[in-house]
Amino acid sequence: MTTIPLPGSPVRGSRSGAPxxxxxxxxxxRWAMGVLWTLCExxxxxxxxxxxxxxTISPAVLNSRLKELREAKLVERTAQGYAATKLGEQLYGHLEPLGAWAKIWGKSVKSSTTARKK
Amino acid sequence: MTTIPLPGSPVRGSRSGAPxxxxxxxxxxRWAMGVLWTLCExxxxxxxxxxxxxxTISPAVLNSRLKELREAKLVERTAQGYAATKLGEQLYGHLEPLGAWAKIWGKSVKSSTTARKK
DNA sequence: CAAAATGCTATCTTTTTCATAGCAAACTCA
DNA sequence: TGAGTTTGCTATGAAAAAGATAGCATTTTG
Structure with missing residues (x-):
């Protein structure tokens, strides 16, 4: 079983446990942001x-991400099924601008990467 | 070798290739945001x-992430070493508020998770 | 020029993720 | 009520990614 990263306890990539x-x-x-995004959208x-x-998510991974997101208080189960919590919506609020930004990014990248292989 | 996700081409999790x-x-x-974060900070x-x-990053993974981030025009090599591009800084601008938000999140999570096991 | 620093690559192990199958419980409705 | 459907997962085996560590070629430094 994997440890679920929660603020305060040391996590991968940092011994400090900085939030x-x-x-x-x-x-x-994989899929963590995607699931939250999808739920909020x-x-x-x-x-x-x-x-x-x-x-294309597999049930096993969806299940893992849901567990983690629920433990992190970003997602919860409601009568309607899984839903973002208030905290989750807040986080999504920070993520959401990425949608627009990604389009700009897309143009920059494409203009410099036309006709690439692989 | 892994395919590097670029806007326009289909990626994991979406056949659409939406940016x-x-x-x-x-x-x-793993480490993608961490590397960008670290470079910008x-x-x-x-x-x-x-x-x-x-x-705690391993050189192999760092190398992979750097390749991807460079191909995505978020990071480049300069005389000073690796650095975020303008685009990368822009993205960081969107990510950076997460630092503050994470602290708030930390409190909410902790208050409901005091003394958990495993 | 010898020693140290840099930028990785190689290799092996452990984790994650993927792709599918399938099952138990709840729900539907004839 | 009870057969069929839907829902919410778990199980499993295989592939891909990440982690840990060693080490090597090239560049830089003293």
Whole structure:
């Protein structure tokens, strides 16, 4: 079993346990941000629906991420299924601008990477 | 070799290749945000110095992340060593508030998780 | 020029993630 | 009520990624 990164306890990448390091560890796991993003964008969803929305996530990973996000108080179970908590929405508020920024980034990258292989 | 997620090409987690999905894929790799964070916080650094700043990163992973970040135009090599590009700084600008937010988060989580096991 | 620093690559082990299958419990409704 | 469906996962085996460590070629320094 994996340890769930929580602020205060030492995490991968930092012996200090600085909150931001715990956060980066938590979010730096495959699908962590994607799941939160999807939940916030599309609203509460059951496990199965969430899985479909994420298109390619496997149930095992979805389950792991949900456990972690719930323990981190970013996601909770409601009558409607899984949903972002207030804290989760707050975090999403910080992440959401990345959507717009990514488009700008996309242009910069593409203009310098036209016709690349592999 | 791993494919580097770039906007426009389909990435893990999304067949669409939406820029934000490419970004989340790129950043959702271990140490990706940490490296950018460290570079922006501490300024340009040589490979070795960067490695030390990151405390526990292995050279292989650091090397991979640097390649990806460079291809994504977020990091570049300068006379001073590796450094965030303008684009990278911009992105960091969006990430940076997470530092403060993580502290708030830390309190909420801790208050509900006092004395947990495992 | 010898010693130290730099920038990685190689290698092996441990973790994560992926891809699927499938099962138990809750829900539907004929 | 009880067969069929949906939901929420768990199990499993294989592939990919990350971690730990050693070490080597090149550059820099004294």
């Amino acid at each position: 931001v390091m715990a956060l980066l560890d938590l979010l730096g796991r 599309g609203g509460p969803a059951t496990f199965r629906v969430l899985q479909e929305r994420c298109e | 934000v999905m490419a970004l989340l894929d790129l950043l959702g790799r 501490g300024g340009p650094a040589t490979f070795r110095v960067l490695q030390e700043r990151c405390e």
